Amino acid sequence: MSNNNKKDLRSRDWFGKTGKDGFIYRSWMKNQGFPSDEFEGKPVIGICNTWSELTPCNAHMRELAESVKRGVWEAGGFPLEFPVMSLGETIIRPTAMLYRNLASMDVEESIRANPLDGVVLLCGCDKTTPSLVMGACSVDIPTIVVSGGPMLTGYFKGKKIGTTDVWRFAEDHKTGKISDEELLEAEGAMCRSQGHCAVMGTASTMASMVESLGLSLPGNAAIPAADSRRKVLSHESGRQIVEMVNDDLKMSKILKREAFLNAIKINAAVGGSTNFIIHLMAIARRMEVDLELDDFDEHGSNIPLLVNLMPSGDHFMEDFYYAGGLPVVIKEMSKHLNSDVITANGNSLVENNKNAECYNRDVIATLDEPFQEKSGTTVVRGNLCPDGAVIKTSAASPELMQHKGRAVVFEGIEDYKARIDDPELDIDESCIMVLKYVGPKGYPGMPEVGNMGLPKKILEKGVKDMVRISDGRMSGTAYGTAFLHASPESYTGSVLALVETGDMIEVDVNNRRLHLDVSDEELERRKENWNPPPHEFDRGYVNLYIEHVEQAHLGADLDFLVGKSGSEVKRESH
Structure with missing residues (x-):
């Protein structure tokens, strides 16, 4: 590894200054007890921490930060920890997804505005990972991710x-x-125990995503939060980020299109959450990488399911780790993966994992004998979703993959909650449940309500699944035959907004079709009488979000955040 000259370090524009400016930058920092030689050209490493007692999944991040610091000191760096907005999926209202883009802005500006040469992102709960990665992408300095790990x-x-x-x-x-x-x-x-969800939900999917993209060290995805080896990985990541700064290994050198395609294939193999799509798309657009919704279908829908974890299977993240973790999956998938793109340690994904061993084939299968022949996410289109909707086929019912049924429509989540268990609701197991106005703009924030619970009277028959359609998302921990992320969303006046109870809907997953059997003339008539439901938000971030959020098939980022802007800080305050 080569060493940068002091003048090449971004932090020298702060701590290398002479005169009044340098005095101010260094003097106030020294009130924390740092000696002068810490400011003499060491790489400054920011530790971006989403610790919060309001984010239970991340409540152990202070410990991990200390482990990272030890690694940074050891490698000759100068670690400085800073907080950013933390999004607790189980606590925050109305939905953490509403604030993903806001947290990404916090991360982006915190990195850009401070004397950081590299950054370690401490992520855990669902939205903390994509928000931190998105923000760091927009600045594009050397970055490594440390996930918090699943609970026991x-x-x-x-x-x-x-x-x-x-x-x-x-x-x-x-x-x-x-x-x-x-x-x-x-x-x-x-x-x-401490940690995020113990299944292959969105948090574990995001941890797998950053490892498969090459933004973390091998093994990051599955080490339980309570396992001491999580601290060891944090320590090693602290060492590695200093090496990344010395080699100027920026995110743009890792996050090539081929890395995104690798991640899509690996996500399919592990049975990852549908939320993966909306977050990976947003990350790609921040990096100005060409990625489209159809790429998830083309490169992911024919990949076999190799991991037997809930909600698609039987086991848990702890079992996954003991069986060998994501490295085993990557090794199994090596012939499907690009072996040229590099990762955070400078090696390719395939090279990093070529010696991985599996210790339990009931948890991690082989390519030759997978748990399911096809996994991943299927993208469907039709007049209900001309820009696409997605379904996680590994968590759906095979008998419902081709189905025609009568629509039972709910005009929002409040309407659904008010009527779903009404004995007078005209619904049976052949019907298709349709939920409107839960998309990015409509809710706002696109909540995880797309896997609508079935009516009590249907459950009492022993029926466990029905077709469900919405412009919302579903939790990565959930299951069922749910068509999600329908785009454009109903709040824009799309065909989804015009569906009425009693309409017939055709589902044909094999032919990628989701169609409302209503004539164009009738839809035009309905559109003339349609008005969007009123919003109660007229100020602050939520109003900004509604005005600028993009549709689900584009990643639901804010339109003015798409693309890199770089790490330059043009003006000084002194």
Whole structure:
């Protein structure tokens, strides 16, 4: 590895100054007890921390930050930790997705405005990963990601449980199979350690995403949060970011189109969340990489499912790690992957994982004998979604992949909650549930409500799945035959906004089709009488978001944030 000259370090524009400006930049920093030689040309490494007690998944990040610092000091760097907005998926209202872009702005400006030569992103809960990566992309300095890791597997009445079981518990409680007391007991048994969801939900999908993109060290995705090896990886990442600064290994040198295609294929192999699509698309557009919704179908929908994890399978992230973790999947997938693009340690993804070993084939299968022949996400189109909608086929019911049914329409999530368990609701298991106005602009923020729970009277028949369509998202921990991210969204006056109860809808996943059987003339008539529902937001960030958010098929970023802007700071305050 080569060493930069002091003048090449970005931080020298602050700490290398002479006179009044240099005095001010260094003097106030010294009130924290830093000796003068820390300012004499060492690479300054920012540790971007999303620790927050309001983000339970990330509540251990202070410990990981200390491990990163040890690695930075050891490698000759100068670590400085800073906070950014933290998005707790389980707490924040109305949805963490509304604030993903705001948090990315916080990250981008915090990096650009400060004397940082490289940055370590401490991510965990669902939106903290894409928001931090998006913000860092826009500045494009050497960056490495350390995920917080999944929590340990829960246990309830002698059985393993995880976040996916929330949906099962809710259904069983609704139908009287479990009592209030049992539900409370399960609540205390599920989240039994620090860390994010213990299944292949969105948080684990995002941790797998950054590893498959090459933004983390090998093994990042699956080490449990409570395992000491998570701290070891953090320490090693602290060392590595200093080397990345010395080699000027910026994000733009790692995040090529081929890296994004690698990530799409690996996401399919692990049965990752549909939220992967909207976040990866936003990251690609920040990097000005050519990526389209059809790439997820073309490169991901024919990849076999290799990982037997909830919600698509039976096991948990802890089991995944003990079986060998993502390195084993990457090794299995090597013939499908580009072996030229480099990762955070300078090697290719294939080179990094060529010696990975699998210790449990019930958790990680081979390409020759996968758990499912096809996985990933399928993109469908039709008059209901001319710009596309997505379905996670590995978590859907095969018998519903081709289906025609009568629409039962809910004019928003409040309407759904008010009527779903009404005994008078005219619905049976052959119907197709349609939920409007939960897209990026319509809610706003595109909440995880697309996997609408079934009516009580349907559950009581023993039916576990129905076709569901919306312009919203669903939790990565959820399952079911749900068509999501329908674009353009209903709030824009699309055909989805014009669906009425009783209309017939055709579903044909094999032929990538989602069609409303209503004539163009009738749709035109309905459009003339349509008005968008009123919004109550008229100020601040939410108003800005509604005005500028792009549609789901483009990643739902703010239009003025697309593209890199660089790390230059033109003006000084002194």
